[in-house]
Amino acid sequence: MPVYVFACHECGSFELARPMAEASSRASCPTCQREARRVFTPPRLARLAPPMRRALDTEEASAHEPRVVTEKRGRPLRPHQEQVPPWVLH
Ligand SMILES: [Zn+2]
Numbered sequence: 001m002p003v004y005v006f007a008c009h010e011c012g013s014f015e016l017a018r019p020m021a022e023a024s025s026r027a028s029c030p031t032c033q034r035e036a037r038r039v040f041t042p043p044r045l046a047r048l049a050p051p052m053r054r055a056l057d058t059e060e061a062s063a064h065e066p067r068v069v070t071e072k073r074g075r076p077l078r079p080h081q082e083q084v085p086p087w088v089l090h
Pocket of ligand 1: 030032
């Protein structure tokens, strides 16, 4: 389950794991029980590598506004070096 960051006006931010479908609904602060708003840019994402962050952003966006994929993206996985059979002399 993804972890989202919420901010309470009184107590500051806290993290909450919830289903992605409920990501944007409000949560109540575990300390004072007041309504807390979701923070849309969780600091923990900033520490991830850029490609990972992009993947998460895409996942997030498609949860709210599903997009139709019109083309295939990405390349087939390929080893860095050609596999050389052991019987081939260099
Ligand atoms: Zn609070």
